[in-house]
Amino acid sequence: MNMMITGAGGYIGSHAVRKAINEGHRVIAVDDFSHGFPEAIDPRAIVARANIENTELMSDTLQTHSIEAIVHFSAYSEVRESITNPAKYYLNNVARTIKFLEAVKESEVKYFIFSSSAAVYGEPLYTPIDEDHPKAPLSPYGRTKLMVEQILSDYSQVAKFKYTSLRYFNVAGASPEGDLGEAHEPETHLIPIVLKVALGELPFVQIFGSDYNTPDGTCIRDYIHVEDLVQAHFLAISFLQLNHSEVFNLGSERGFSVREVIETCRRVTGKSIETREEPRRVGDPAILVASSIKSRTELNWTPKFPELDSMVLDAWNWHRKHPKGYRS
């Protein structure tokens, strides 16, 4: 299949490009490199350094390469920044996606896979969270994801494509080969931050809130290995070949507290990792754990690396080799 992957130089996109090519697809890798890294993209991909808002260029690229499927990762994804600078998020994640969809609408694209997020749910009313849980995002970032889900529904009525919105919980880990990994600048995700402390790149881990109503007082999150996450995207394309548009959660269905994650990192790295307790942050729910029953039954998705230890170990192998990210 001829496939376009946007955000291809980013953390998840780079793993998806590798996987797509290994599965025999031809990949056009789009990224403006506002955050991602050209070095992260498999050299077998055709790279288009471009912003998805360039409707004309995207239209030409879709046509020239007879693209049948799009995996749309490109977005800004720092929740805190979206609160302080909402315009940046509505512009990049929503307005630019609309400009991109204007190109897709006129193309022969049949399948569109969208990176949504658990952030669409907001404060959980119950756990595990299934796809029917009410949507009440707590940040502009979460709202941009929900808006694009709704916009896709509208576009799929007038375009030739069907779509899936995949709501990721906390993505973690790195390629088991150790050459692709998580390098956000700035890094806001817990596991890479803890590993940077283990490497001496950061002085301590901040624990935001230790008085939550959880067994050890810290927030609980559901972690999913990036390789398992990426696999679900290809299953979603196969699903769309036979079915209508759908929305799926992607999580491991197990929750780990911040302290448990730090303890796992200590065990895997053999390093003592200093922590500092800070007040709660606004908008952090106590517990976010997915129900992925729908993905397991309808996509036939089975995570291969559900253990937190394997996520941390793969991430650690990458961070040790790349203490300053792709630039080291």
Ligand SMILES: NC(=O)c1ccc[n+]([C@@H]2O[C@H](COP(=O)([O-])OP(=O)(O)OC[C@H]3O[C@@H](n4cnc5c(N)ncnc54)[C@H](O)[C@@H]3O)[C@@H](O)[C@H]2O)c1
């Ligand atoms: N990492 C997670 O835990 C997580 C969880 C839920 C959802 N998501 C979503 O998954 C997607 C990928 O996340 P990631 O962690 O790989 O992020 P990332 O920042 O590593 O990658 C995003 C990539 O998109 C590119 N990009 C951004 N705006 C662009 C534009 N307008 N045109 C072209 N390229 C553009 C960036 O340069 C970057 O390479 C995002 O949509 C994110 O919101 C991620």
